[in-house]
Amino acid sequence: MEPEEKKRSKPSVRKRADEIKKFRCKNLIAVIENPEDIKNIGTVIRNVNALGVESVYVVDPRKALPEDWQDIRERKSLMKTSVSAVKWTFVKRFDSTQDCIDHLKKRGFTSVVTSPHVKGKTNVYLHEGDYTQHAKLAVWFGNEKRGISKLAVENCETCVAIPMFGMIESLNLGTSSGITLYEVTKQRREYQSKYKRSGKKRKRNKPLPTVMPREAEA
Numbered sequence: 001m002e003p004e005e006k007k008r009s010k011p012s013v014r015k016r017a018d019e020i021k022k023f024r025c026k027n028l029i030a031v032i033e034n035p036e037d038i039k040n041i042g043t044v045i046r047n048v049n050a051l052g053v054e055s056v057y058v059v060d061p062r063k064a065l066p067e068d069w070q071d072i073r074e075r076k077s078l079m080k081t082s083v084s085a086v087k088w089t090f091v092k093r094f095d096s097t098q099d100c101i102d103h104l105k106k107r108g109f110t111s112v113v114t115s116p117h118v119k120g121k122t123n124v125y126l127h128e129g130d131y132t133q134h135a136k137l138a139v140w141f142g143n144e145k146r147g148i149s150k151l152a153v154e155n156c157e158t159c160v161a162i163p164m165f166g167m168i169e170s171l172n173l174g175t176s177s178g179i180t181l182y183e184v185t186k187q188r189r190e191y192q193s194k195y196k197r198s199g200k201k202r203k204r205n206k207p208l209p210t211v212m213p214r215e216a217e218a
Contacts, residue, residue, distance in 0.1 A: 001076055024052045024209075025188045029109065030181060033059045033097060033152055034143045035173065041065070043083025043174035044141065046199040049085035051178075051185045057138070060093045060098050067093065101155045102182055110134040112146045114141050115159040122158045129160055131184040132191040141177050 030048050035041050041058060048056050058065060066072050069091055073079075078086045094100040104111060112131075117123045131137060140156065142148030153159065162171065162179055171179070189210045196202045 001132065020052070020062060023183050026054060026120060027109075028053050028184065029055045029057055029104070029138040031057045031059065031100060031104075031111070031138050031140040032173070032177075033092060033100075033140055033147075033149060034061060036144050038064055038077050039081045040144060040173045042078045042086065044177045045078065045082040045089050045091065045199045046085045047174065047178045047181055049062045049082070049089045052189065053091060053181055053185060055090040055092065057100055057104075058091060058093045059095075059097050061095055063095070065091075067092045097149055097151050101151070104138050105155075107136065109136040109138045111138045111140055111152070111156040112158045112160050113152050113156045114139070114161070114176060115148045115153060116161055118153055118159045121153065121156070124158055124160055124185050126160055126162050129158065129183075137184070137188075139180060140178075141173060144173055145171065 030053050031043060032041060032044055035044075041056075045056055047053075066075065072091045072093070073086055075086070082089075094103065101111070110133075112129070134157075139160075140148060140152050142152070158169065160180065162176060164171070192202060193210045196204055
């Protein structure tokens, strides 16, 4: 009995990689701060890959992940929970929040964090935010139980909240990252379709596509 899905050949993998390249959101990083469950890391990586986010950074003081990206790619637990997305997604780990902040600032990234209202910070609901203002953007997601750290909040530009209307106003890490990154990538894909960013904003002569074409029906 043949398997339902056959492994793609190398030419078909290269073809798919070429097709999706133009849809990826350049200089967009998802940061997971001190996750407790490695399964949640895999879920976020799956969301990141599916939505076209460029990279994942993991603040991992417990050192649950290997240092080297190639070793991370071969971690069986991540392969399973990410549905193999970890093979196609760059993941970098950090020992501390401060190390990650320093790395991002050195490379010119602006950070926003997912968090309820924080006094003294700029607070927006997800759909009200503009995620195209900065060429380089890092979106932070906090610990499953404690949320985002005070240090990360202090070093962010904006706190982003997902509007919720139930008795329980909380979402798990996989769901919140998927919802948030969908809105962020949608805005940034539309922006990079129209404009180039090389020093200053320049309009493209021909807009890039923002949606993959549907495959022809058999």
